[in-house]
Amino acid sequence: MRIKVNRDNCTGCHLCRQVCAIRHYNEINPKKAALRIEAKFPDPGKYRPVVCSQCGKCAEVCPENAISQNDIGAYIVDKEKCINCGECVAACPLGVVFQHPDLDHVIICDFCMECTRVCNTDAIVKWDKGGAK
Amino acid sequence: MNNGLAGITLRVNLTTGEIRRLPTDEELFRRCYGGRGVIAEILYDEVPRDADPLGPENVFIMNAGIMSGCFIPAGAKIEFGSISPLTNGHGDSNMGGHLGPELKYAGYDMVIFTGMSAKPVFLYIDNDTVELRDASRYWGMGALDCEVQLKKDLSEDFQIATIGPAAENGILFSCISHDYGRQAGRTGQGTVMASKKLKAIAVRGNRSLRVHDLDALTKQVSDVIFRTQNHPNMEPWQKYGTAFFLRWSNDNGVMPTRNFQTTHYEHIDKIDGDQLIEKCLITHKACFGCWMNCGKYTKAVIPGKPEVHLEGPEYETGALCGANIGMMDINHVAYINWMLDNAGMDTMSGGGVIAFAMECFEKGFITEKDLEGHTLEWGSIDDVEHFVDMVTHRRGIGDWFAGGTKRAAQKIGKGSEKFAMQVKGQEMSGYDGRWAPGMMLSYMTADIGAHHNRSWTITVDMAEGREKIEGRAKIVVYLQHVRPLFDSLCVCRLFWGELDITPEDIIASLNHITGWNVSVADALRTSERTWNLTRCHYLERNKAAGRTFDYPPARSWEDKILSGPGKGKGVTKEQVEQMLDDYYAARGWDKKGNPTREILEDLGIGFAAENLKKIGLLGEPIPGGIPPVRGERYKPKAF
Incomplete structure (x- = not known):
């Protein structure tokens, strides 16, 4: 299970990031979201949602073996094992492993798909690649 | 606080540089609901009645209110207020974008600026770090250019409000600009900011907002999201934004045309929403948390002029800087929009002022000699560009227009006040009444x-x-x-x-956020x-x-x-x-x-x-008393 990005459709509303944080932390705080939106203004004047591509680099570099892939392909952080060292943050080629001062573990997308449900322009879409579960 | 408020109010004394952190006055918010209401009460209480709007005694307030940032439909506004130099009364203006939510995520509901700085400064807020920083190098920059530079100097993830040279030069209808095209345009709030030598406000925050009942709020808002995603009005709004209404207003005979001389523009098909999307659109652009994305980020391409990027023109700008000044090319309307945005002028009053000057020129009340050898003909982009430059820098008769149409008519005389299309000093919006x-x-x-x-x-x-x-x-x-x-x-x-979000829906959200049960x-x-x-x-x-x-x-x-x-x-x-x-x-x-x-x-x-x-201005008692309820509930049709 992945998220397909239609980057030109993004309007920069950040609704995805709001629902992400509410879903996972029960808090209104988009800075705890597991995806980000790049804004390039005034030139060329475009947004680009950036989501986890499930490349697995984070799991590879984790010194604590705290990150493992689940049956839908998402890399799940074991919050007990994670020491918030930031190795995975540095290793992520897309910059979508996050840290927040309130939390003692990193934030990685678990592909709950809540963000794709609220996106009103199909900039991020649930993508069942190759019939994965 | 579990009521949507971030909890802290900042008081910034620009004269002394002192910054105080105070608990937000919850009673005040309960009484006035935040935003414009809270601003109105503070201005009423704190500004001396004889204070010069552009003097140190005026109070300038930025208020993000209760609901901004709290995951509610289109909850992204921030309200600015002070005594308006344009009307000499309570003034306020708001804008969308991302600044209001960001201010609250940084931990602040409101910033109250008093006094006046001796040198240009900007307010820097990064969570607990709040500082007045030197803005000498930004003073003089265009409002849009300044945002680019501040993002380079600070970080891309700051939300920034700026003013432009028009405000610095005391043009009374200057705006506050944010996110490359969101403006708090009306009542000259940018001018007040400039009078205090406050060039910009930059905010970044990562705190959580707490509400009374997050589960109920999330359920209600999710229902609203899914309900409105399929609303028949969603598609035109997403495609055109407010520019959709240009043709509609024209068809219905309310389009201000050539300084409100008539209400139907014969060249509307050259500047309407279809032209905007076809010729200018770069991307659709939304405010924080809004799934309707009415903002249109665009470019204006005119041979012989630099290509410029801007947000808009929205309806009001399309009407007042389009039909009202006789423009016949959407790229020209967009270019004027950009010019005024970067100069830091309200495009509504700005369009009104240009139109008024054009009619004065048409009638011979001002001449080419007054205009440094230029004409000021309906529909001429070059004439407008030159005139706006004269006004921005208050060169020659440009100075007469610095105070809007009411004050310009006083200078020009010859009965021109008849067609200075304003009330209380502020220019009319894009509808002829x-x-x-x-x-x-x-x-x-x-x-x-x-x-x-x-x-x-x-x-x-x-x-x-x-x-x-x-x-x-x-x-x-x-x-x-x-x-x-x-x-x-x-x-x-x-x-x-x-x-079709009803007032009941909005108040239900307010209650989920605050627990007020109003x-x-x-x-x-x-x-x-x-x-x-x-x-x-x-x-x-x-x-x-x-x-x-x-x-x-x-x-x-x-x-x-x-x-x-x-x-x-x-x-x-x-x-x-x-x-x-x-x-x-x-x-x-x-x-x-x-x-x-x-x-x-x-x-x-x-x-x-x-x-x-x-002061002898209390109303005489009404025979039979006042009406028990003022106003009659009415749901206007959308369009």
Whole structure:
């Protein structure tokens, strides 16, 4: 299970990031979201949602073996094992492993798909690649 | 705090540089609901009545309200307020974008600026770090250019508000700019910011906001999201934004054309929403948390001029910098929009001022000699570019226009005040009210001058009769309580107008956030309280009977509409007088337009009655008493 990005459709509303944080932390705080939106203004004047591509680099570099892939392909952080060292943050080629001062573990997308449900322009879409579960 | 508030209010003394962190006054927010309401009360309490709007005694406030940032429909507004240099009364203006939520995520509900800095500064907020920093190197930069530079110097993830050179030069209708094209445009809030030498505000925050009942709020808002995603109005809104209405307004004979000479523009097909999307669109652009994305990020491409990027033109700019100045190419309208944005001028008053100057030129009241050898013809982009440069830098007669059309007409004379299309010093929005009497009354009675966001009645006038005024005043009063309520709550009103989000929905959200358990009637009363307070404040500052200030320019009744579906139509002076009588009666004010003790005490602001009494402007008691409820509930059709 992945998220397909239609980057030109993004309007920069950040609704995805709001629902992400509410879903996972029960808090209104988009800075705890597991995806980000790049804004390039005034030139060329475009947004680009950036989501986890499930490349697995984070799991590879984790010194604590705290990150493992689940049956839908998402890399799940074991919050007990994670020491918030930031190795995975540095290793992520897309910059979508996050840290927040309130939390003692990193934030990685678990592909709950809540963000794709609220996106009103199909900039991020649930993508069942190759019939994965 | 579990009520949507971030908890801290900053008081920034720009004279001394002292920054105080105070607990947000929850009682004040409970009383006024935040945003415009809280600003109105602080200005009423703190600004001396004889204070110069551009002097150190004026207070400049930035307020993100209760709902902004709290995961509610279009909850992204931030409200600015101070005594307006344009109207000399309570002034406020708001914008969307991302600044309001970011301020709250940084931990602050409101910033109150007092005094005046000796040198240019900007306010830097990064969670707990709050500093006034030197802005000498940014002073003089265009409002859009300054945002680019500040993001380079600080970080891309700061949310930034800036002003431009027009504000620095004291142009009274200057705006505050944010996110490359969101503006708090009206009432000269940018000018006040500049008078305090405050070039910019930069904010970044990562805190959580806590609400009374997050589960209930999340469920309600999720329902609203999924319900509105399929609303029939969603598609045109997403595609065109407010530019959709250019053709609609024109078809219905309310389009201000060539300085409100007529209400139908023959070249509308060259500047309408289709032209904008086809020729200029780069990307659709939304405010924080809004899934309607009415913002259009665009480019203007004109041979011989640099390609520029901007947000807009939205409806108001399209009307006032398009039809109202006779432009015949959407790229030209967009270019003017960009020019005014970067100079830091309100495109609405800016369009009104250019149109007024063009008519003065047409009539020979100003000449090529006055314009440094240039003409000022309807539809000429080069003429407009030169004129805007003269105004921005107050060169020659450019200086006459620095105070808007009312003050320019005083300089020019020759009866030009007849077609200076303003009320209380603020230029009209992009609707002609001659064949829409409710709209005319809305302009006349708005506390901040001729602005449509206090009450917009075009569809009301169409439904209830465009040549009839009976019953209109009560609807205007109601709308003047609903629309400004959104500005107190710091949420966008477009969902209410266009996607059938009801006031009940909004108040339900407010209750989930705050736990206040208030009703729509309570909220409207709160809004009415604010309306009466700003009226009293206006009278206390301007010291004459209210009615004196509530007249539109004489073109409104002397000139009939020249062409289009409204040809030959227009209100009469008698209708204007009758509408004022009806309006004051509906408000519980006397015939002179002065609030009575009875209404002020009913709304819990008896102290204002005492203040009016001292200057002889307290309304005479109404025979039979004030109406038990002011205003008549009305749901205007979307379009």
